[in-house]
Each structure stands twice: as C-alpha cells, then as structure tokens.
Amino acid sequence: MKHADLVAWFAGRSWKPFAFQREVWKAIGDGRSGMLHATTGAGKTYAVWLGALKAFATAPKPAARATAKKLAPPLTVLWITPMRALASDTLRALQQPLEALAPDWSAGARSGDTASAERSAQNARLPTVLVTTPESLSVLLSRADAADVLGTVKMVVVDEWHELLGNKRGVQVQLALARLKRWNPALCVWGMSATLGNLDEAMRALLGRDDGTLVQGQVPKQLVIDSLLPGRAERFPWGGHLGLTMLPQVVEEIASSSTTLVFTNTRSQSEIWYQAILEAKPAWAGLIALHHGSLDRAVREWVEAGLKSGELRAVVCTSSLDLGVDFLPVERVLQIGSPKGVARLLQRAGRSGHAPGRPSRITLVPTHSIEMVEGAAARDAIAAGHIEARSTPEQPLDVLVQHLVTVALGGGFVPDDLYDEVRGTAAYAKLSRDSWDWCLAFVRQGGPSLAAYPDYQRAVPDADGVWRVPDARLARRHRMNIGTIVSDASMAVQYVGGAKIGSVEESFAARMKPGDCFLFGGRMLELVRIREMTAWVRRASGKRPAVPRWNGGRMPLSTTLADAVVQQLALASQGTYDTPELQCVRPLLEIQQQWSALPTPQTLLAEVLKTREGWHLFLYPFAGRHVHLGLANLIAWRVAQHAPRTFSIAVNDYGFELLCATEVDWPVLLPQVLRAGHDAQAQDAIAHHDADAALLHEVLESLNASELAQRRFREIARVSGLIFQGYPGEKRSNKQLQASSSLFWEVFRKYDPANRLLLQAEQELLAQELEIGRLRASLARIATQDLVVQALARPTPFAFPLMVERFREQLSNESVADRIARMVAQLENAAGGAPPVGDTDGVKATLAFGQERGVGGGGSGAGKPRRRERKPSRPLPPL
Template identity: 45%
Template sequence: MTQKELIDIGKSFFQRQSWNPFPFQLETWKAFLKGKNGLLHAPTGSGKTFALWIPIVLNYIRKNKNYKEKAPPGLKAIWITPLRALSIEIKQAAEKMILDLELPLTVGIRSGDTSASERAKQKTKMPDLLITTPESLQLLLATKGYEKIFKNCEAIVIDEWHELLGTKRGVQMELALSRLKTIVPKLQVWGISATIGNLAQAQEVLFGVNQNPAETVLVSANISKKIRVESILPEKMETYPYRGHMGLHLLDQVAEIIRGSKTTLVFTNVRSACELWFQNLLEKYPEFAGEMAMHHGSISRETRHWVENAIRNEELKVVVCTSSLDLGVDFAPVESIVQVGSPKGVARFLQRAGRSGHQPGKESRVYFLATYAMELIEASALRKAVKLGLVEDRVPYLNSYDVLIQYLNTLAVSDGFYPDEIFKEVKSTFCFQYITKEDWQWILNFLVYGSQSLQAYDEFKKVELDEDGLMIIRSRRTAMHHRMQIGTIVGDASMIVKFLSGGYIGSIEESFASRLQPGDTFIFAGKKLQLFAIKNMQVLVQKAPAGSKSKVVSWSGGRMSFSAQMSELLRQEIHLANQPEELSVELKALEVVFKRQRKESIIPNADEFLIETFKTREGYHAVFYPFEGRFVHEAMASVLAYRMSLLSPITFSLAFNDYGFELLSDQEFSIEDLLDNNLLSTSYIHADLQQSLNATEMARRKFRDIAVIAGLVFTGMPGKAVKTKHLQSGTQLLFEVFKDYEPDNLLLQQAYRETFEHQLEEGRLLLALERIAKQTIVVKECLKPTPFSFPIITDRLREKLSSESLAERIKKMTASYLK
C-alpha cells in the first residue's frame, strides 16, 4: 500500500468524524510513515493525539496485509503520559479510531491506578497499544525477560514532553529510551510538546546526543490559538496593596462568570486555596450545590475520575481545581477559566487557558483574578506574552546520579546488565553525555559495595557481580524493596484519610496531620471533618458537628517563584507605569497605587535600581526591588545581609516576595556603605552563598530526596510508610558520614549542586547582579513604607501572626500610612 493510499485512509477517518486534518497533522503522518523520529509542537486542543495515533495505526496496516483479521501478538506501540488522568482520554481516542477502521487491535493502560488483575493479564498478554507513565515503564524494565515484551514494539510516543523536560522523570525517560533503542534498533521515537521556548534543545534531550539529525524532524503547527485574557478588576483599588486574602473579595464577580458559562474551571495554585475557594463559593452560593466539585491530587482517585467524567458529560457548572487538571484532559464543555492569583509563569498560564475552548478553532477564555492589587501588573504582562507567543525555556538536568543508580538497579533486578554495554547507552543520553569512566566506575562500586564508606554494612550491598561480568540483584527482598520505590517524586509522607465507617476520602501530609488533636476539625475534599484518631498512618475521621470552626488542610511546597521569562515581562510592565500613553487596562486600574508610590518614592525606569529606606517602630528597613522572583530574592537578601555583617556586627530579619526583598535591623545601618564597598558584586558569590544561607543545611535536606531515589533508604511498605522524621534522621546520618569521610561521593556532590542550581537559582542570581551593575542605583529615604514595600512587610508579618490578627494589624497600618 502506497503512502498516499495510507494517508487517504487517515483522511477518510477524519471525514467520518466531520473533521479536516490540519497541515501539521498531515506533515506528521507523512514523516512518521517515512520512518522518521520527531518532535511535534502544537498548541493545546489542536488535535495532537490523532496526529500520532493515526500514523501508528497506518503503519500497522501497511505491514499487515490481512490487517482486519487477527493481529500478530505482542506490543506494537507505547504512549507515555506524565499524568495518569490523561490515560483515559488517550485510550478513548485510540479506541475510537480502531473501531472506525475495524481493526483487531487492543488498547491497554498500565499505571499506578491499574488493578492487580489487569496487570496480571498484561503479564501473559500485552495489549497491542499500551498507554503508561514513566514510572510504570521503569517497572516493565524491572520485569524478568523484559526484552521479549518490547522486541516487537515499533513506536513510542512521549506526550507532554515539555512537562517531563527539566525534571527527574524526564531523566528516567532518557534512560529508558536509551535501552529501548538498543532492544529495538528501528524503534521510532516521537515527542509531543505544547508550551515550550527551547524547542531545539527539547529535541536534543529527547533523541540523545548520538542521534543523526537527518533522521529527526520538528513539526510545528502554525495554528494561531485564540486566547482571550481578561482581568477581574475590583470596584475599589487598595492604595496599599497587601497579600493574604486569597482573592475572596472578588467572589461575586467569579459567580457571575460561572453563571454565564456552560462550565468553568477555577484554578488555584495550591490545594489549600482550592479547599478555601470551594467552601466559600458553596457557602455564599448554595444554588451551586450539586453542580460544583473540587479536583486536586490529594483527593481519592475515584472522586477525581467521577469529577472528570461529570465535566465531560456536562453535569457540572464549576470545578475548583489545582494543577491536577493542567494537562491534556479534553473537556469540550469548558467555556471559561478563572486563574486565581499569579500562575508564576507564562507556560503554566497558557496550559490552563487551553483547558477552555479545547477544540481546534475554538477560542480559549481566561479570567485573571489578582489576589492583591500588584498582581494586576502580572495580568498585563501575561496578556502581552500571550499576544507575542513568549514562553519559558525548560532547563534539562545534567548528571542526575540518583536517577542513574535507580535505573541500574532496575536493570539489575530484571535480567542484569553488562556495564560496558550500558555505559555506551547511558553516555548517549543528554543528561549523562559528560559522564566520565571514573564516575561510571564509582557508580558501579556504589551498586556493589554501597560506596567506600559503607562497605562494612551488608544492607547497602545490593548488586552482585558474576564471573562473566554480569551485574544482577538476586536478593528477593532487595528486588521487592526496589520495585516498590521506583519513581522520582519525593515529598512529605502522606497519610490516608478515612471515615470511621471505612469510606476513603484522600490523603494529607503527615506534617499537617501531626498538628491535629482528637476532636479538632478541618476542611478537606470539600467536607468538614473531625479527627477521631491517627492510627497506623491513617487519619480516622467523622463528620464535624455543625457550626464548628475548622482549619483548612495545608500542604508544603506551596510557594512558587517567578520564571525568568515572567520576571523580565514584569519589569517591562513596571517601567511602562511611567508612560501614561502606553498603560494597559490593568495598569490604568493601578494608577491610584502608582500615584501613591510616586508620592512616597519613585517607580523605577528600565535603567534604574530602586532601594527604599525608612524607619518604623520595628526598626530600620531597606527594601530592594530586583523584580526577579522570590527564590532569587531569598539568595540575594542572604548574601547582602552576610556581606554587610562583615563590615560591622549587625543582625537582620529578611523578608522577600516576587517583587523584592527587605533587610530589617534594630540598629541603624548605611546603604552608602553597601554601595561604597561594592556589596552587589558578582565576585565570590558562590562562597558567600554557602556562608550566608548555610548551604550545608540546605544540601542536607536535598540529600534526603536523592538518598530515597538512589535507594540508600527504604520509605516503607504500603500503608506502613516510614515517618518523615525517621527518614530525615536516617538520611542526615548518611550525609554526615559522606561529608566527613567521603567528600568526593557523587551523591553528596549532587546534593550541593542541586541546591545551588535548582533551589537557589545561582545562575539567575548572577545574571540579576550583572544587570543591576549596569543600572543607576536610586536610594530613596522614605518617611514610611511605600505601596511597593507593603506586600513584602505583610509577608513577613504573616509568619508571626494568625490571619485574624494580621488583618487587624494591616487595617491599622493602612490607616496610619494614609494620614
């Protein structure tokens, strides 16, 4: 069958659905049928799934003359998805096509949600088309005789590649692909990506450093996705904007959007905000009951699936959610998106906007709800980014030795591996292209002996070295522990929440549960619950009595930071505040804030760096405005405080947000000393970061995650997880051993490297300081806090005060400043 005849089969399928293929879909079909590998870049909701399912099936038709009869046994294609929730959508798309074309192919899902009975069936007979996750693919590689599973596989598709790139799950995929390409030399590899800036690098990471560029293609969809961005503006703007009220003062306007749309998704950045918004909407608008639901990662799988199906079936008017609904799930009825608070990045905003109008040619409608006035600057910046098509780069990992060790243990658990063969494969990946023979030998010694300083302890000796050089794990206990720990997402230990009667609700973090006493009430999964007891890592609850005051469940890791792209856009918008003729709707709405800021201080121009000083009853304040994001500001504030303390003994309190940072001391200090001594220099920045932030302590915490991934510690059996404090103490002991006796340990070095590169963003800090060095530094001596400094001050106060006393304090402060 010719390529034209095959393409016509695909077109006929589209015509029967009343569709017309886009040029990028046809281009993808043709490239795939020519045997090319590729990366498909297209906006959300443009038909990316059928762009690759169709050619996979057409290729099957070409290779099997009697393609409508019984299919040859064995796995033919793998579709990798980073989120289990997407699996059902992808399966339905494949089944729709197979049914229409009357093909005998089977489609299966293998993920953490797959039942034990279904996995057992797959062990004896794999489906023709398998949809799975990066972790489940690793588990297949940990299966005895895994090469037989993959030997007939002809294609692998990695969906949402932009979400995997720059994560350790992405490194998992790089390593898995290096193995699969050896098992199946003619395996076709395709990635699918939506919002990403560095496409060329994304392609290189996907295919590895040894891939012949002539064998790969980049297909970009020239589809202009219509996205309408509107800001929800308050009737009255705060002269002194502050944080902390979650945007709930705009509840009525959100309700109007909900009433005017078929279905609305209200996105919050964190699960606690999701719970708060759900409760407040329900309490103020009881008419939404029965048509409103909540969706986040800690709610039970059954509830999440019910919500997703209810959206598809147009049974829900509004869903309050988090990033759990960010990716790829096709909800045609969704007409409007409400983004509560700053998304902190352009890509995340575009991803969420794409949940509405999730069909080719449809307009996406997204409303930005600023939780406090200054976030309207971000709304203005985001609209500009959408118009210009600006998206962040995703920075890939290099030398993630913890993931490599886990991967090698995976191969050793199955059939074992020969080091020389696997070294060539590993070195072909982007992540490990610079690995040396010496580092490789260290890793092999680690697998066999548990590193130089742990050789005396048998529990760290996992891999055996056979006489012929095969490295293999023979211990059933070690193999079981490893299979249970595959995966690289490490977080706070979670505890199951169950009703006393036995109903499963979801999971909360141990750190929150440990603060509860029997009888305490809390809000979770949209329910008011009362703690009965905590037993065997389970939180047993009952319905809370009516009228009881309840805490909202909180989760760690909720404070995100601006991306570099977002920081640049924000600075541009702030500089425009001095050009009235170029103000956007949002900046015009902020004119009352800008007017007050000019009265108390200035709004810096592009060539200016602003430092404000003032005195209050708390002490002497200096506020700096790099507009670089809270992670960079945390590092910069710590370095400056450390450097100033070297000039004369002084103690500072630090506060920071995405706009700037504050140094506060009870004794007077001179900003002129800071400038005269060039304390904003990039010189010795690495050493000063180490001293100022206690980098050893930060690396110690980072090492916990690395140790878990590398298998140095075991996190526990299902339902009997090791408590976080025990896990932390165990990994801290190992950290100290390596620090004192084995400083060249690669995992120890990785902990420090990741602390500086990923947590402190040292690279961005250097660039920020270089930019500041070219600007004119303007020091404004103010009589009182300014509108720009007010959110930073309230961020610091929130750490000390309850929400009630904070609101009262802010009210008094605002009243005094307005006098």
Template identity: 35%
Template sequence: MPPLPPQITDWFAAKGWAVRRHQLEMLAAARAGSHALLVAPTGSGKTLAGFLPSLIELIETPQEGLHTLYVSPLKALAVDVQRNLLAPIAEMGLDIRVETRTGDTPSDRKARQRERPPQMLLTTPESLSLLISYPDAARMLSSVRTIIVDEVHAFATTKRGDQLNLAMARLQALCPDLRRVGLSATIADPEAYQGWLAPDADADSVTRVQGDPGAEPHVDILVPEGRIPWAGHNGRYAAKEVIKLIGSARLTIVFVNTRAVAELVFRDLWAENDDALPIGIHHGSLSPEARRKVEAAMASGRLRAIVATASLDLGIDWGDVDLVVQMGAPKGSSRLLQRIGRANHRMDEVSRAVVVPGNRFEYLESLAARDAVEAHELDVDRFRPGGLDVLAQHIMACASAAPFDADALYREIRSSAPYAGLKRAEFDRVIGFVATGGYSLRAYDRYKRLTQGPDGLYRVTHPRMSAQHRLNAGTIVEAAALNVKFGRNGRSLGKVEEWFASQLRIGDSFMFAGQVIAVTGLDGPDMHVKLSRGDPRVPTYVGGRMPLSTNLARRVRELFNAPHRWGGMPDDVHEWLDWQRVRSALPGLDDLLVETFFREGRWYMVAYGFEGRNAHQTLGMLLTQRMEAAGLEPLGFVGSDYMVAVWSLREVRDPKPLFSPDIFEEELAEWIAASPFLRRAFREVAIIAGLIDRQQPGQHKTGKQVTFSSDLIYDVLRRHEPDHLLLTAAWTDARSKLTEVERLAGLLDRAQASMVHMSLDRVSPLAVPVLLEAGRERVFGRADDALLLEASALAAEAMPLPAEMALLPG
C-alpha cells in the same frame, strides 16, 4: 505518500473532518522512519497526529504484542487519552487493544499486561521504568515500534524527564528501529527539545512539524469593583464575582497554584454559591477514586465548575469547558497558555480565560502574562545535565531485568540526551555506589545491591533487592503522608502530609476534598475521620509555590517604565504607581532599586530584584548574614517573587557592599551546608538513588523514621566521605532548585553596575505588599481581619494625604 487506509478516510468523512496538514506531515515522518516533534496549539488534534501513524501501521500490518507506548505526565491524562482513543478505534472497527498502566492500575491487570500486552499501552515515566526492570522486559518490549511522549515540555527539564529519557535509551537498545515522537503546544525553543528527544542528542534526526496557529485566546483580568488588594496571592477576595462567571458558563475550570489554596477557594466559592451550582475539586492529594469520580462527573456534564491545581493542567479534553479562571497570577506565560487551552480545547474556537490577581504586583504580572500570550512569547526552559541519583535508580532497574556489561550500559546511557556528557569515571562512581553504597557504607550488607561475577557482568545480589527497588522506584519525592479515611473501614479520601497531621488532635476539624471533616482516630498510616462543621483548618503542603519566570519578570519591569499604559489600569493601581514615583523611584529595566526607611523602631531595607521567591529568600539569608558581620543587628527578612525586605536595629547607610558578588560562592556554601536545605536535598536524592527506602513490604515507614535514617547517613558521609556521590548530587540540587543561584548571581552583578538607593522618610507604596507578607505566609481564616487592619495602616502611611494629591504628576 501512499493513500490512507479506507477505515481512516471513511471515519474522517463521517465526522465531517479533513486530515490536517500537520497530521499528514507526522504521517510522512513516520513512513520515512524519522523521529518527530510536533508543536501545535491545543485542540489541533496533536494526540491523534501522534497516534495516527500507529493506527495505520496496525491496519496495514496487524501484530500481536506491544506496538506503541504513550507516555503522559499525568495519570488522568493517560486515562483521558484512552477514553478518547477507544471511541475512534471502535467507530473504525479496528481490532486494536488500548490499555493504561499507571500507579493506580490493579496489580492483577499489570501482571496480565506483561503476559499478554495490548497493542497500545498508555503509561507514565514511573510505570515505564518499572516495566524495564522485569526479567521479561525484553520479551514484552522488543516489539515496540513507537513511543509517544505527550506534553514533552512537562518532562524535559526535570528528574522525571531524566528517568524517561534513560528508559527510552533502554527501549532503543531493545528495539533499534524505535521511533520517538514528542508532542507539545508550549515550547519556546523547539531545537533544544529535538535534541532532548533524539538518540545521542542528535537534533537533526528529529523531524520538526509545526502546526498552524489556532484562534487567538481571549484573556480578561478580573478587577471586582475596580479595586485590587495590597496583599495576598490567591484571588480569594473575588469569590462572589467568580461564582457569577461560573453561572454564565457551561463548564468552568478554576485553576489555583497550590493544593491548600484549592481547598480554600472551593470553600469560598461554596459560601457564595446561592444557586447551589454543582462544583467539584481536583488535586494530587485526593485519592484516585475521588479524582476519577470528579473527572467522570465533568465528562458527563454533571458539574458546572471544578477547582483544580496542576493536576488538570495538561492535555485533558473535557470538551464542554468554555471558561478557565486563573486564581492568582500564573507565574509564567507558558503555564497560562497551557491552562487557557483547557477552554474549548478546539483549535478554531476562541479560548476564554479570566485571571484574578491576588495583589497589585500580581495585577502587573497578570497584565504582563496576557501581553506575553498575545505576543506568542513563551517561557524558555533551562536544560541541565541528568541527575546522578536518577542514573543510580536506572542502573538498578537494568540490573533487576538482567545481568549487564558496564561498557555496553555506559554506551547506552551516553545515548540519552541528559547524560550525553557523562564521563566514564562518573559512571563508574555511580556503579560503585549502587554496588556497595560507597566507601563509608560498604561494610553494611543492606547496601550491597550488585555483585560483579567472574564473567565481568553485574548482577543483583539477592532477589529481594529487586523487589525493594520496584517498591520504592520513582523520582517524585513527596513528604510523608497519612491516608485520610472515613471511619475504620471506610473509603479513602486521599492523603495529608504527616507534619500537618501531627498538629491535629482527636476532634479537630479541617478542610479536605471540599468537605469539613473531624479526626476520630489515628492508626499507623491511617487517619480516621467523620463529617463535621465549624471553622476548620486547611491542610498545607511542603513546597508547591511556583517562582516567577524570567520572561514575566522582564515584562513586569517594562510596565513600571510605561506610564502611557497606566491609564488603562484600575485607579488604585495607577495611583499606587504614581505615588511610588513621587515618594521614591520606580524599578528600571536593568537596575536594582533599594529603599531604606525607619518604621516602628526598626530600620528596613527593601530590594526589588524580580528574580523569584527562591532567589529572594536566599538573598535574604545572604543579607542578614552580612549585616550581622557588619554589626547592623538584623532581625529578620521576607522574600516574595518581586523583592526582599530585611529589618534590623541599625540603619543600612550604604547597601552596595551588602550586595557584593565577592566571596558569594563561599558564603553560600557555608550557609547551605549549615541550613536544612542540604539535608532536605540529600534526603530526596538518597531516596531516589535507592539508599533509603520509603516503603518496605507490609510496613509503614513514618516521615520521622525516613528523616532519622537520612540524617544519620548524611552525618556519617559528611564526616568520613565528603565527596560521596550523593552529597555531590544533593549540593547540585540545593544550589539550583532551592536557592536559584544563577538568578541570584545575576542580581548581585546588577547591583554593582546599577544600584539605585533611595533613603526614605517612610515606607514606600511598593514596599507595602512585602511587609504584609512578613510572618504570614501560612496564616488563613481569622488572621485575615488583622491583615486588613495592618494593610490599612501601612497604606495610610505610604499613600498621599488629600493635601498632598497635588504633588501627583500630571
């Protein structure tokens, strides 16, 4: 391989560094013109390895115009990479311009970038998709030589990944010699990602570079006073101990799993913060200005801790972070490893993390996650065909750039890995939908977006259709939200979801951005607030909870069946497991434990499936539906990541028929069709596909208006065109994303092969946590006291009396 340019070697020498093996291998792949996938631990110089070939090419062959596109899953990551890339470029004295282009970039800068693009542009899938929709896209993008996809695992199995892969196919058509580069630290199946990254899904065309392993992370599980709560899922009970940890570290990131919990944990930490340590908060509902302010404070060392959601999960190098705290179980070993990597962010230094389990099941899950990290065992991602709604949006983007030939576009789209299996008839269906809206809607001019001319090319019917596309493009469909602003003309704090705002009145207070604020007025899309005091409400958000991974579920089962490890657990967890073995049975490695018991006028049935919250919620629906048909008079159900509990007026004597896989598909189809799931899924795919606009120029569209439009179209299509493209897409989403059909089907099969039914005379120790969840998923604050009282009552019933302790094994 030719020697490195002196600017590069001198810079490494000045830093006292040596070029790492994997960085040289990435350079060799680039010189050979090969696509490349780098899998290397956090802090190993992955990002530099991705950019190094581009820097060298621009040193050896300077060019004007766009040379390298870098795509990140987070706006903050793009800004962070720009900051960390500008310094080396300046220190090397290179004449290379680097800029970012995200949804937060001012419109005048975006316009200037299209006229005079930098050599390196750092962006997101949404902004890249918008770039290819402009008539000057070919001129701007034809000079691109490399596209770098950072944190590729965060994209590949999602609709954002579909959008990005389609954009790469378009880029490849404009630039046949384009090199694709993927970077990640947490991939369990590299070959699958090579196929996703490659043109035509040709995994062999992608050179895989494996980085050297870094220092082993050190993970502790925090158990304040040796006790673990019965219920809860966010670790808030440990706020005092977490503040002590923050006080002992330079800079701590406290990760939580949802935005609502971020606000709660921030409040709890401040209540215990006697030394007034500077703490910030960061999540996706805060305004860009608020997030940037916190990021700048972190980077400059003015904070001791930050409470964050997945908004800081990936890649960002804050340098001085030396501790990560995970509040609540991480739900997956890959996610935990990704978050641990924020500490030190240097390959050769140990990353330190502390997990705070929310309850006793979460203690086992946290232990399982730590075991998986130590065993270098990551969660395997599930790939699926690309979404037809995303394809419809992409076709509209291509048409907005220039008229297209359907045959040529079909070949191009088939080169995108998620769409490699797309049939021509399906592609034509999507073209027909984009052109007319489909058979039932073709009479309405508003849905006529494309016209086929005498030359056979498809064109946009009117320029306003392209403008409308650009205003509404994207695959992230969030609930309708209101802007939260100080005063009438004050700064924006961020957004709260419309359904939460509708519950507030003038004077009501709530927690947001780590402050207590009160509503002073509502004005269209804006909610005006002022600082306040008192006992505030906490905004809650639709969705957001992450399901337990199958990998961790298996490891948790193994812990139930490993009594030799119980002695190292907290005494109350050890006793909980011991007494479960006496009162009932423990879930086996491959069986389905089902318990039935009578309590306070109701019959309960609890099934320990370990298939994640979505699958268990769907199972609860299925069980109550079947129980109703059997005359068992079900009253309700609740599901967690580990189990589902159903209660009824009549006893379930033989649960096995209720778990039969027979006619499961038919029952599920009937239920999904009658439930809000399918309407919600349809609303999302209709927005992504461009059938329903989220925004119109100068207008604010409320969530109710969007829902009304969606429901109206949904009812028309269900009645007149039940095989409509979007109904098919909605059905696919509802089955896979909302109901976890595959995991549920596996659970039903397991029930027939190896169900263990325990008929008990009282509630079992394992059943206590799920019964405490019934009806309380969104209750915070003063309801905690009632929860503690009920936990005490249930625990007293489930656990042994002093006279019974002799029954414990050993």
C-alpha cells in the same frame, strides 16, 4: 495502511486533516523521529497516533474483527504520559480509530492505578499499544524478559514533554529510551508539547541527537486573556487580601458560563475557594466540585466524568487538571492569583475551548493589586512569543544509580556497553568515567562506608562479567520503590466505618489532636483519632476549621513573566496606561512614583526607611521569590562582614526587605555589596574561572546550607535506593525516613566525604531551591543597571506588602489586623485619600480567614520572615 484510510476516517467525522497533521504522518512514515509543538486542543494526539497507525498497522481485513484478540500484534507503540490521571483519558482517545483502522490491535494502560487483575493479564501479554507513565515503564524494564517484551516496540510517544523535561522524571524517560534504542536502533520517538520556549533544546533532550524533525502546528485559534478587576484597586495591598473580596465577581462569572474551571496554585487555596463559593451559592451543591491530587482516585474520576458530561457548572482545581484531559464542555477558565509563568497560563487557558476552532479564554483574578499588572504583562509576552525555556537536569547520579539496578534486573548489563548507552542521553552526555565508576561501586557495595552491609550489594558481576542483582529480596525491594517522585509522607483520611476521602501530609496531621476540625475535600471534618498512618474522621459543623497545607505550593514568578511586568511598569513610569489592568491599578502606581519611583529594565530601585523598628532596605530585582531569598541572605552576609548585625528578612516575587535594629548606612553600603564580584579583582577571578566558585561560597556561607542540603539529601537517598520506603500497605512515617536519611548523611560525611550524593545534594540545593543560575544572571543584570536609592518618609505601595509579611507572623491575629488597618489608614491619609467604608473591618475579617484557612500570602508569594545574625566569622573571600 494507506494515507487515504486516515483521510476517510477523518471525513467520517466531518473533519479535515490540518497541514501539520499530514506533515507528522509523512515524517513518521519516513521513519523520522521528532517533536510536535502545537496549541492545546489543536489535534496533536491524532497527528502522532494516526501517523503511528499508518506506519505500523496493516490494512484492516473483513475477517479481522472476529479474531482481533487472537491476532493482536505484540507491543508496538508505547505512549508515555506524565500523569496517571491522563492514562485512561488518553487510552479512550487512542481506541477510537482502532476499530476502523487497526481492528487487530489491542490497547491498554499501565500505571499505579491499574487493577491487579489487568496487571496480571498484561504480565502474560502486553497490548499492542500501551499507555504508561515513566515509573511504570521503568518497572517493565526491570523484568527479566524485558528485552523480549519491549524489544518489539517500534515507536515511543512522550506526551506533554514540557512537563517532564525539566525534572528527574524526564531523565528517567531519557534513560528508558536509550535502553529501548539498544534493542531497536530504528526506534521512532516523538514528543508532543504546547508550551515550550526552547524547542530545539527540548527535542535534543528527548531524542539524544540533533537530527530530529520539528513540526509546528500552526492552527488559527483565538486566545482571550483578560482580568477580573475590582471596582477600586487598593493603593496599599498585601498578599492574599484582595482574593476573597473578589468572590461575588467570581460567582457572577461562573453563573454566566456553562462550565468553568477555577484554577488555584495550591491545594489549600482550592479547598478555601470551593468552600467560599459553596457558602455564597448553597443552591449549587452538587453542581460544583473540587479536584486536587490529594483526593481519593474515585473522587477525582467522578469529577472528571462530570466535567466531560457537562453536568458540573464549575470545578475548583489545581495543576491536577493542567494537562491533557479533554473536557469539551469547559467554556471558561478562571485563574485565582498569579499564574507565575506564561507557559502555565497558556496551558490552563487551553483547558477551555479544547477543540480546533473553539476560542480559549482565561480570566485572571488578582489576589492583590500589584498582580493586576501581570495580566497585561502576560498578554504582551504571549503576543511577542516569549515562553519559558526548560532544560534537563545534568547528571543526577541518584537516578543513574536507580537505573543501574533496574537494568541489572532486566537481563543484566556489561558496564562498558551501558556506559556508552547512558552517555547517549542529553542528561549524561558529559558523564565522566570517574563518576561512572563511582556509580558502579555504589551499587556493588554502597561505597566504602557501607561495604559490610549485604543490603547495599545490589548489583554484582557474574562469571561472564554481566552485572545482575544477586538476591531476590533486593529485587522485590527495588521494583517496589522505582521512581523519582518524592514527597513528604502522607496520611490517609477516612471516615470512621466509611470510605476513604484522600490524604494529607503527615506534618499537618501530626499537629492536630482528637476533636480538632479541618476542611478537606470540601467537607468540614473532625479528627477522631490517628492510628496506623490513617486519620479517622467524621463530619463536623459549627467550628472554624484549619486547612491542610501541602508543600511545594509556592512557585516563584518566572523570569519571562517578571521581565514582562517590569516592562509594564516602565510604560507606567512614562505615563502610558493603555490597558484595563494598568488603568485600574493606576492610583497605586502613581503613589509609588510620587513617593519613590517605578522599576524599569534600566534601573534597580532601592528604598530605605527609618522607623521605630530600625533601618529598612527594600530592593526590587523582580527575579522571583527563590532568587530574592538568596539575594537577601547574600547581601545581609556581605554587610555583616563590616560589623556584626542581625537582620530580619521578608521576600516576595517582586523584591525583598532587610531590617536591622542597628543603624545601616544603606546608601553607602548597598552599592558596595552589589558591586562585589564585578570590580577589577573579580574580573581577574573570572579570567581564572574562580568567579562562580566565589559566588557559590558566599551563598553557602550566607545560609544554613548544611541543614538545607541535608533536606535535599533525604530525597536523593530515596531515589538512589539507600532508603527503603516499604512494601505496599506498609506504612513508614516521615520521621522514620528522615531519621534514616540523617544517619546516612552523617555516616557519609564522617567516613565517606567524597560520596558524590553529598555533592549532588548541595548542587540541587543551589540549582532548584536557590536557582543559582538565575541568581547569577540577576547579579550580572544588576551590575548593568543604574541603582536608584530613594529615601522614604513612609512605606510605599511596593514596600507595604513586604512589611506586612514580616510582622504578621510575629503577632496574634487580632494585633496584626489592628496594625494593618491602622497602617492602611495612615498611608491612605498621607496619599490624600481614605480607605473605603468598612475597609478596616474587611482587613480584620480577611486576615482572620487567611490565618485560619491558610490563604494569607498565597497570592503574592511572600515568604515567612527569617531572622539571622550575620557575624563576620572570616574575611570576605578574594574575588
């Protein structure tokens, strides 16, 4: 196809190609692989897609239209998307230029949502371009004729690569690309992304080499980031309280725009806000909608269609609408609570003005006063080009084990050849021969402890040395359970005698009894009965509902955004309040500075307080809730080496609290425990490469690491195929899966302690749940900061939310409301003011709403308090 054909197609739509689109077209035409990084809505899809048509489609012929189906070329382009919801939208975008530019090409989508009839047709012959997901691509690789049906692929496009890069699904993509390259060494691979900070590393992970072409789509696009500020910033905030008090302003913003997306960070929050908006504006019934991943597919598709047609005024949603889907009518985006990261903020902002030349606008709605600082911080970070980096997981053996069985099904493999192929990926570039041999032994007989069980003899060599799956039943089981997405077991929610609404986590449904009410899909539902993993419900009214809680909703504040927040606090400490957000929160920051101090990049703020409860330590590393949990436990463990002590722990994204009922001389002990690992003895250990091992030992000792690692192992057991999750329609409860994984855990620990999946569980615990790399970096930064210890007469604005998060789960709702109201009044009086009229009632009402509906703490990311007894069972390990 000629370049002029593409330009003419653009001109027919009154478009003109951007320079970066022309650059991508040329690179693909030259046979180069690479990555395109451009803002959302800039035209990335047509840059890569039209480049593929130019390179691989023949010029259209007049007679081609009538015979397009018969002459459709074999599978030529694979388009990988991270979400099933994006497949149909992406397919429509790819189909638009086909009639004019490649009428003989066919197009289709294949994912978990694909109808069985279409899937059957694809099994007979795949379309020329196939939009699919990593999981569905792996299923195709498991076909016995995989080399024939996928060997014709000339180009693979990975959309939203940033969404896959940092997790096991991205590793799954890397392994699939390595397999396709074996069949076609000239395979052209392109990735697309809008929000990545480490572009070269991301491209290297995708291509498996360093010689890719990186194209930056520099398209002028106006981005507006502002904040919806309250009339009065609370000087003593607590997590989640301010959010719903902003409801009138949120409603006003929605009313002033044509179409608005209201993003929340959790599905529970989306249910709450949808219901609150509807109660505030009953006339909007039918004009506002709810969208999250637990709703039934038909409901989600109805909402997406309403957004595209402009029929909906607003949609309250979660990350289910973060990616790729093109909703041109969307004019505004509201973000409830902290976006937790710069990349996520940019991604969601791009959902508005999703077209070249149209401005994108996102408005942050703080759920507590301190979050207002994040608005100014995010703007500065974006202006400076600071976006979070993402890295590929290193050597996840459960994914590799699954891939070995997949390839054994897809025509078989010779170990030495496949070893070289796997090492060509970024994730397994350093895979040792010992680890490879262990994986082979594991798929051959399940390791030494499972050798007697035929179900774990999943791949064995034949007479020619080619490894294949020996049993058709095991082959079916594997194909049904391919994938790396692991979540808690879900339970369908369905009307008695009616339609399916969606699904909730089994752990939530198990706590309910018939007659209980809950809020789901924007409806008040009453549980009738639970039978065969289905919660049968009917409509209800007049009762206060619970809100389902889904796991994984509490994201930690990113390092990039946290550092930007500290920079804003440093400006405030110098008396600089030059943004609307800092001006609004100025009363809080001035009280914080008057009673204590403000954190800065050069200082680490610690506050100590003696109350009737005991001796408090408040520390503010600004490292995110996961790191703070690890730091809090580590410091408590180190202090307990001096004398047995029991600590209560509360964390949020800004800091943590340690409370001990017995006296702790924090000004003396804290410098010692923070300095541990950075003294002369530790420097000697670093020279012998033992410092990391010592830190890991301390962290694991400070936590119930065995229990946490066992929970990680359950997911690894599913991915590696140890646990069979069931055939379609077969319901296995979460309790059954947990029991199965626990059995394997105990068997391996007793009879196969060298099992590498046990080690992987510990490594994932450290890397993902405790962010050990970030914790290590935080300790290193702390060692360079000046420790500022402030003795308090009363809780500061930064300390107050930590105290609230600790005690509000220990008392009844009413007691907590009374206590918060009393503390706020006392602190306001000490600060030389008084709470606004009605604030006490507002505290009680908001807390009650939050406790019933799951909103408490949702904004600040504060964690559930933990009470642990730290006793020195052994001396502190040498550092």
